[in-house]
Amino acid sequence: MPTQETVPASVADVNASTSPAKFRWIQVIELGYEENEGGNDAEEAPICFNCGAAAGEHSKLSKCAKCEVASYCSRECQVKNWKGGDGKVGHKFSCAAYKRVGEDMMIIFGDDKDTARQDIISRLRFYALPYAIHKFSSAGRGFLFLQSDSSLAVLSLPSPVLSNGRKYTRQRSVLLHWLTMKEFDTEVCMDDFELASVRKELNAVVESYHEEIEVPVLMRFRCGHVAVGVAPLIPDFKLCTMLGKEYYAETSGAVQLNIDDM
Template sequence: MEKAPPSICKWIQTLELGYSDVDKPPDGGICFHCAGRHAKLLKCARCKVATYCQRDCQVEDWKIGKHKLACQSYARVGPSMQIDDENDKQQACNELFGRIRFYVCPYAVHKATTLGRGFLFIQSDRTLATMSLTLPKDSYGRPTDNRALLIYYLTLGEFDAEVCREDFEMATVRTKLQEAVENYDEEDEIVILMRFRCGHVSLGTSALVPDHRVCKKLGIDYYSESTAAALQLNIDDS
């Protein structure tokens, strides 16, 4: 078994809000490499998810299609496109935040200078399983275009007035969120609250990357003239 990478985030609280959202499988199998539909397909022996119409497609997808890099993420979500294990959910959030932290850390530091202590509220209209895959392709071989994250910097007052008013169940994290916002080290950390379409919510902290001085400069360079209420990132953009 492969050793998990070191954690980027320290998770304080996780919960499931029970939103119902699992994509239905397509009619007929799809080859992960050529995208052709076939009645009988080969299956990757490692993840037991990726399917292929022939051996050549499987070999090409492993080498050129990057399945070698994505295989472990498909094994985690399985053929049903769901993450059941709590540790796997935390690791998926950890990996996802790792892909965006160089953009959002300067954003958080810049916002904190004008709004005061607060946190990053990161949400997506996709499920955690969909967002966690290394490639923009689901367990059925279908493309998952426009996998976007919407990032807000909120104070506790804004969380109460906007987020909890819209979804009262989010108040479940209010106590731990307040503790995190009141106690994090502004020079070294940020507080993160993630919410996905499937109802998974994770609250945690992460070290600033790059360091606070660089984040502050980058925040001024990239965000000082922006009037947008939120930062939107597509995780598949290179």
């Protein structure tokens, strides 16, 4: 699997200067699975996001006034965590994400879910989109199928820290496939009637997209959230082609990306 260290410096420069990709979402469905996900750690009492201290008999934790989620044992810890460092993502970069997921680790509003999906693809685009273009060159028109054993809420957070400040103990990863509609019909729909419900919209996207400027995407998460959309190619087709050959020349099937290695 490619790692961040394999990205050429020129690509890193583009990544830093390019605004997040915007998507056209064609269909979004909820399959009704339980979304509050994070294992036993999610049910434990909150701890300080910076030092890990829990509330004591004579002390209590205060919350960030902006997201009303992140907890701190002192002003000093809050200031330090806001800036980040020592391997931690600064809260100034993740405050909005925690506001979306709330204390219950559930994204409620549709616009917030759109933003969460966009944030995920933005983090993965220098690996996921080159994979899609590389597979398109050999398999033909199809779509990028992104699946995760994490919920949309958990995967959308910039770091693997739950709303109670405790670390998410599972590996946050996504599995990428490039599927043609024929493969979708014979390999997916035959066994998964729930995904078959998006076939009409997905097929319309696959038949009409412009392969040099966009990629059809089907996303599915542990929580039962499913979305069909179109992702613009950022980076562009030429760079995606180059990176696809570099990363995936020896890859014939699906690819797993560990999101915290990005």
